[in-house]
Amino acid sequence: MKILFVQLRFESNMAVMGLSSVLNAHGFETEVIIIEGEPNYADRIKREIKPDIIGYSAATVDIKMLTGVNHTLKKHYKFLSIFGGPHPTYFPELIEEDPDIDAICIGEGEQALVQLAQDLAAGLEIVNIPNLHVRHNGIIIKNEVGPLIEDLDSLPFMNKHLYDRYFHNPYLLENVPIRFLSSRGCPYKCTYCFNHKFYQLYGIKGNQVRKRSVRSLIEEIKGVKQDFHIPMVSFVDDIFCISKKWVREFAPIYRNEVGLPYSINTRPNTITEEIAALLSMSGCYYVTFSIETGDEFLRNKVLKRNISEEGIITAANLLHQHHIFFATGNMLGIPGETMATLWKTVEINQKCAPHYPWASLFQPFPKLELTEFAIYHGYFNGDFGAIGNDQFTDSPLLLQDKKLIVRFHKFFALLVRYPVLAPLVNLLIKLPLDNVYNWIFKKYKLRLNKPIITADRVEIEKQSDESIITVVYFFLKDLMKEKFDAIGHRKSKKKK
């Protein structure tokens, strides 16, 4: 029995690596195919891989393309198709809409996928599997979700070798080995995040964060460190510091046994004097925490972030004091956003002075409280197909100043870092030069991101202090390089 995961892009998918390990541990073969790197994917699947099950891990942004791929494959080859991940979890109607989908997985997939493979291998009907909605004799059987996996240590370590075939891609090689999860879940109820819905789905009230033991996490990292050359470790948990007790135990063991620089995501209120000191001494060089918006009403009433401006600035100051670099997460274009609230977001970020003022444009993913709010108040028409394939280019909402907001977003990081640009940006956002602004946004985003992923402290420090003149020089140099590369490319094509 062979299970193939199909994904669109060169992307390190934690769910797929985890599911692959669990399936392998139960004796099933697994493989991944990345369409971006396999123009003849359908042919290779049919002739070479010959899977029994094809699994897709689907975020809302990818759903249109993934269902298209599944449709193509179904024309060529006989297999069982199953969709899991955030989109089917929150939009199970998917299986009703698409006859090429044989099953969808709601919530956690480990037990469901193993049982599916086992039942298929044993020639059984695949009808009663917790978490799965399955198509059977023309009807859809909707099974309830089973319990969450309580002991995360019971899961095997992620199969980081699943992507070996694609490690010629530098993004994958940089990202697959360094990412780790120390937990699942988050006790907060932010209206734009999937967490509140996830607990509703499982009928759970209260704090349900599940943390792995420090020992299990350390052993996983040590194993990966032996197999790959990694400059740093990136913990992608929602809130790494959710348990003080856990961080107290983790910090000295990590420093002594792993010793690599690392980055985390956490909430500002989890950064206390003690935690900042522990993070710093154990090698944490980079923290990402979210502000989302500088407007108090939007932050605490609409987004339900439940955090004061003072609390956010205190966290930023603690990180500065402990020489930990940080990025802030911000979400522009939320329902109710105006130019005035945008400027408040810039201001609060300026007070925090992050190395990287990261910002996205709000995307209304299915069933979330904020999405329902947006639909109810006429900000969104409910067409999830209108959500683009990233959260940086455009907003599907009907906002009064939408064009200005979308353009403002492209200058957000620059504006936070260089307040002197404010009058210029006010002028530029009125001009329809969106392609140019997108180019500026992407270049600057990549520039700030690069040293984070390579743990290059010196470069982060340099960037944190650089003047606007250095940044303008960087843009001009890059533009010239692109122009020369394009001319060179045209010439070499002509010669051929």
Ligand code: B12
């Ligand atoms: C780390 C992370 C990333 C990383 C790695 C992504 C990855 N897929 O591994 C990066 C930075 C690349 C990333 C990118 C994006 N992300 Co992201 N990301 C996360 C985060 C914080 C953790 C994901 C994770 O690793 N979880 C741990 C794994 C083990 O759990 P899981 O993913 O839930 O998978 C379980 C089940 O869903 C199920 N399952 C998953 N896939 C499959 C497949 C099959 C066949 C089956 C049977 C089951 C199954 O089984 C898994 C194990 O139990 C989540 C929030 C969260 N806490 O989950 C957001 C989250 C998944 N991301 C989100 C978004 C929007 C994005 C981006 C679109 C952002 C962008 N760039 O514009 C991209 C899209 C990436 C993509 N195509 O999948 C949203 C998705 C919302 C939605 N409805 O689609 C989430 C939920 C956050 C949110 N906004 O609420 N992300």
Ligand code: SF4
């Ligand atoms: S704190 Fe972060 S992970 Fe938790 S619910 Fe809010 S946005 Fe989601």
